[in-house]
Amino acid sequence: MKNQKNIVAIISVTCISFLGIMTETSLNVAFPRLMNEFKVPLNIIQWLTTAYLLFIAILMMCSSYFSKAFSAREIFISSATLFILGSIVSLLAPNFFILLIGRLLSSFGAGLCSPLMFNLIVELMPQDKWGFYLGLSGLVLSLAPALGPAYGGLMVEYFSWREIFLFTGIFALLIMLTGINTVEKYYPKEKIKFAWLSFLSLSAILILLNLFLNQLSINLAVLLLISIFIFLIIYKKDRNRLFDFRIFKIRSFSLAFISYLLLQMMTIGIEFLLPNYMQLVNHLSPLNSALILLPRSIIASLLNPIFGRMYDDWNAKIPLYAGIVFILISCILFSVFADGMTMALGTIFFIVFMLGRQMAFNNTLAEAMGYQKKEFRTDATAVLQTGQQYAGSIGTILLSLIISLVQSNQSNSHLAIAQGSRIDFMILGLISACVIICYFFMFKLKNKKLLSTEL
Numbered sequence: 001m002k003n004q005k006n007i008v009a010i011i012s013v014t015c016i017s018f019l020g021i022m023t024e025t026s027l028n029v030a031f032p033r034l035m036n037e038f039k040v041p042l043n044i045i046q047w048l049t050t051a052y053l054l055f056i057a058i059l060m061m062c063s064s065y066f067s068k069a070f071s072a073r074e075i076f077i078s079s080a081t082l083f084i085l086g087s088i089v090s091l092l093a094p095n096f097f098i099l100l101i102g103r104l105l106s107s108f109g110a111g112l113c114s115p116l117m118f119n120l121i122v123e124l125m126p127q128d129k130w131g132f133y134l135g136l137s138g139l140v141l142s143l144a145p146a147l148g149p150a151y152g153g154l155m156v157e158y159f160s161w162r163e164i165f166l167f168t169g170i171f172a173l174l175i176m177l178t179g180i181n182t183v184e185k186y187y188p189k190e191k192i193k194f195a196w197l198s199f200l201s202l203s204a205i206l207i208l209l210n211l212f213l214n215q216l217s218i219n220l221a222v223l224l225l226i227s228i229f230i231f232l233i234i235y236k237k238d239r240n241r242l243f244d245f246r247i248f249k250i251r252s253f254s255l256a257f258i259s260y261l262l263l264q265m266m267t268i269g270i271e272f273l274l275p276n277y278m279q280l281v282n283h284l285s286p287l288n289s290a291l292i293l294l295p296r297s298i299i300a301s302l303l304n305p306i307f308g309r310m311y312d313d314w315n316a317k318i319p320l321y322a323g324i325v326f327i328l329i330s331c332i333l334f335s336v337f338a339d340g341m342t343m344a345l346g347t348i349f350f351i352v353f354m355l356g357r358q359m360a361f362n363n364t365l366a367e368a369m370g371y372q373k374k375e376f377r378t379d380a381t382a383v384l385q386t387g388q389q390y391a392g393s394i395g396t397i398l399l400s401l402i403i404s405l406v407q408s409n410q411s412n413s414h415l416a417i418a419q420g421s422r423i424d425f426m427i428l429g430l431i432s433a434c435v436i437i438c439y440f441f442m443f444k445l446k447n448k449k450l451l452s453t454e455l
Contacts, residue, residue, distance in 0.1 A: 005182055006124045009072075012179030013117045014137050016080050019168050019175075020110025021144035023087075024052055025293075026152025027103075029275045029286045030161040037161075038096040042276075043214070045096070046400050049272060050393045052103045054210055057390035058203050059111030061242050064382040065194055066112065067119055071185035075116050080176035083109030087169030091162050102165070109172070115385045122369065122377055132308050134362050145271055146294055153275075153290030198242045201231040206390060213397045244379045247372060253380070255442035256368035259435045260384060261391040263361050266327065266428050269395030270334075270353065274346060277421050281414050284343060292347045303358060311363040317443055319359045320367070324435045326356025331429035338422035360435075367442075399424045 027034070027048055035045050066075055086105030093099035121133045155163040204227040212220040235241060248254045271293065278289035310319045330353035337345055365384060372380045403420035410416035 006120070009179065009182040010117060010120050010124070010133075010137070012175055012182055013072075013076055013113050013120060015175045016076070016083060016109045016113040016172060016179075017117055018144045019172050020056075020083060020106065020113070022148040022151060023103075023106060023164060023168050024049060024110075025145040025148030025271055026155070026164050027161070028272055029149045029153045029279070029290045030156050030164070031276060032279055033156055033161055033286070034096075034099075038099075040096050043400065043404060046272075046396060048100060048103055050210060050214075050396050051100060052107050053268070053389050053393035053396070054206060055104050055107040056111040056114075057206060057386050057393065059108065060115055060382060060386035060389060061199060061202060062194075063112070063115035063119075063385060064243060064378050065192065067116070067378055067382075068190045068192055069194075072116060072120065073180075073183045073185055075112050076179050076183045077176065079108045079112035079116075080172055080179065082106070084169050084172050084176070087165040087172065091165040091169065106165075111389070114389075115381055118365075118381050118385065119378065122381065132305060132312060134308060134366050136305055136308070145267070149271070149275055149290035150287075150294045151290075153285075153287035157285060157287040195238070195242045197234045197238055198231070201227060201234050202242065205231060210393060210397060213394065213401060216401075243383055244376060247376050247380050247383065250371050252442050252445045253368055253371040255438045255445070256364055256371065257384060257387065259438040259442070260361070260364045260368060261387045262431050262435050262438075263324075263327075263357060263364065264388045265391040265395035265398070266331075266431055267357055267361070267395070268392035269399045269424070270350070270428060272396045273399050273421060273424055274350065277341075277417060278343065278346065281417050281421075282341075282343065288343065292343060292350060295347060295351060303355070307359045307363060308366075310359075311366055316363065316367055317439075319363045320439055321436070323356040323358070323360025323363070324432055324439065326352055326359065328356075328429060328432040328436070330356065331425055331432055334425035335422055335429060338425055339418050371446075398427070402427070 031042065031045050031048075034040075034048070035042060038045070070078075083106050086102045086108070088102075089105060090099055090102030093102055117137060118134070121137060125133050152161070152164055155161060155167075205224065208220055208224040208227055211217075212224055235245070248257075274292060275286075275289040278284045278292060279286065282289075307319050307323075330349050333345075333349045333352070334341070337349075341349075368384060369377060369380060402423050403417055406420035406423065407416040410419065
């Protein structure tokens, strides 16, 4: 009975994270309508995604502190409440600025509940079942970016973009009422100080890096370097830290961490790129452009628990290498057909991409966590989840920056988007090759450790 209640609690937390991710991807297909209504260009409207992910990353930096200073129940209720409040503000937003504020408030849903979800799985479930439960939670979360565009396209096509927030807000309220009765205080709270200096300096680095990549300004680059220097001084002298960076002394973990971030960067980037490509180049409706993302994630998500079982029962190399090879193949296909890609081809290529992504992503997380000792797992979870969200914001900025640079030298905007998309797909292919290299050295280090243990 206790185990069933724990599972329901994990599901409740997962569902709030699901809504946070779904509303983020649902807005991608609404960008053309939002640009027209609020009279702002693409490089401004994309901050609804970039700032949302950036703020989630900043929140996740605090997840290790939150997990110690507050109970799971307090974190869940606070995040659900703020998500609902943000949905109300977004629903009623009269301009772009107020909408952005609403999105930042809603980011608490995913920003607090995602690390809580993984912490509960690691703390409440036996280790030999981590792959299954991480895969199962990944199944729910991976449906969010698939259903998000379809949901957003449906709302924009038949109602308006405001209904996106109306229905998710109502659903979040129902989930909160369920979670109040199941999410408990699983561990005693600790009286610890918050690492304000580390938090402010590291937040400045993340914000300035995003702004620099968006504007390519020398002044921002100088400020970024200064912020990094200040952070290193603070980390060296101040013992009150957000993270225990000793987790990176394990090189296998560091390589898994880099691979995990690169996989997320590719995923969020391509989910931003495809719907806008199909609307602006192929002139598809918001709903039809969103439907490209639907079949692949349903197919891939249903296989997610199987991929988790592959990791639990087989050699970890099989799902990780097979997954990244699928991604590489899809990026090559996207690059070859970028100039005249039809809806059918885009759907097929994206299914291949997401099959690989689902095979590799959560299993890379499980592999990374397996390298850490129990006392460092909370810090490892916080770093992984912070990096995941931040990598998503970088992916969006990077791909949109390339298209903007091509547009600045091309009078035909449709042709510029098509050419810029080709370059984007080639870059994604190069990133997937980097993941393969990381996997190779990660398993090489793992094999050396196993060999030394046997000797």
